[in-house]
Amino acid sequence: MADTEVLIAGGGIIGLSAALELAGHGLRVAVLERGKAMQEASWAAAGMLAATDPENPPALQALAELSIRRYPAFLQRVEQLSGLRVPLRTAKTLQYTHQGEQLWLEEHSFDPRDLCAALPAAVRAAGVELIEETEVLRVTVDGGGVVAETARGSFSAAKFISCCGAWLPPLGTLPVFPVKGQMATVRLPDGVVLDHVIRTPELYLVPRGDGRVVIGATVEHGGFDKSVERSAIERMLASATRLWPAMAAAEIVETWAGLRPASEDGLPILGECVGEFANRCWAAAGHFRNGILLAPATAHLIGQLLRGEKPDVDIAAFRCDRFAVANVH
Template structure:
């Protein structure tokens, strides 16, 4: 039972990287904002990620590529803003990604990557000598490789730490362990949001609850976003001398993301198993075997962490962002594997939408209405 009624200009449901970045941008525009988070802020899909900022390895459509590259291009300033606000360094790095190719199947996969790249994601082919000069600890079985200079990385956990602190420093109200239960609609607009503790009466509601978004009751059930959990298991090792990696390694077998402290995150499985977050020894063994086949020296590296996260899948693996037919209700969810990548541009454009009432052109292909008969909700 709710204890009281709270008012605010914007209520964000979901304290992950998308919801928090929207809150950051709103506070930069002096908009009052409350963030409701069902658990601990910043502990969802983006906490469980590897920190890759890599547009090339996400779903291939031109609208998605435009949005992803626009977001990637904002990342350096985004991280520097957070560092200056909080003193926490998100460890932004732009050394790029190397794709080592070890067999015929991987050569075929790489040819497809090269053919589909276009001008928006520059690639460079590397000879065996070139690739081993760049990363000497790759397998001696490597035939050749691809270098993707436009791929970046961050320490996603430090980024989230900085983001939470920045929102709070700017006056944002983040409420942990406060799940939103229902969004109530009267006369075609949002009237209130109910949680276990309070009722809220905002002008705007942003539903940004990741794979849990569809669990928030909406009076019109047809507006519930078609999100689902997609499990990803990962393992981290501590690289031991003489093994060192400088760049992201993205093999068709796995990816390896090296950190400045010698940690290397290895991922990831893709599993449609509901809300299960158990880590299996089988998955860990497969990820370690894949990583060691690419970087043999990792056989001596101790395992320091295993974990699983839940990505917010959507029917077409693209974000669900924009207006709904209910006045004041906006979606910002369904980012699947790209929530970390899409945070800067989503925060900017959703804030623009709230302030102007107009949908930015980059967001139009990702309207919530594309899954229903309400596509016209993006007409303004």
């Protein structure tokens, strides 16, 4: 491991996309994941690439547009490297706004479960060392690089990126926290078809193109609890039926909950750490409701930052040290 150039903590979509990007630029990259890769928020997501959702914070717009431009090449590379398909499932969204408008949006969605299979295989095929069941407990500076301590020994590298989702980064404190979302997949009766996403500010229906529709999601502040409550699912189904009455005859086939990585101001945390970690540690976390959408742009910008290039998008709003309580040294 001593010759690893970049060490990444966190094997969700943000960490693995960054790993793929950096490996594509010829860097030797290792990812340390505390559990199994792509099994947390990135597994739980609905998979909407909601770049034009009027509910998005305006500060996300440029990042979202960059990501949408990079998505086709990102998915193509993942598919080529892994040999697995990540097909787009929808191409349009009917958006209801707070003002009572109905907008048709040119947006795509895919099933994150497809990416959960393909992305880890793709990063491995790209030469990234993906080490699972290995939690980074602490990061310290050492000579010109960093040392990441785990229960399975220490790993050293020239550079470190913290992509730990809703979990606190192992190199100080950042105001990230989990926001739970409960979800359900239903199967529509034969002959009933939904071919576009339907979204309101409170609810969305995301068809998978095979008779299944994902319904989401609750927004709950309650720590790292991923339990599913029958009553919450029933309330969502009732709302879904009011929105799209054909849902009344649908059968629930799966329920689950995931933890969105949130930050205090609702924006991602993306940039170089300060103090002793400057020029050797970066953070990419807190992508909240849009981490699937924002992954290719985040990976691209991380690559630019590590190479010392000017990022294609102004990332001042996402800086690690913008929070009063931030303590990423």
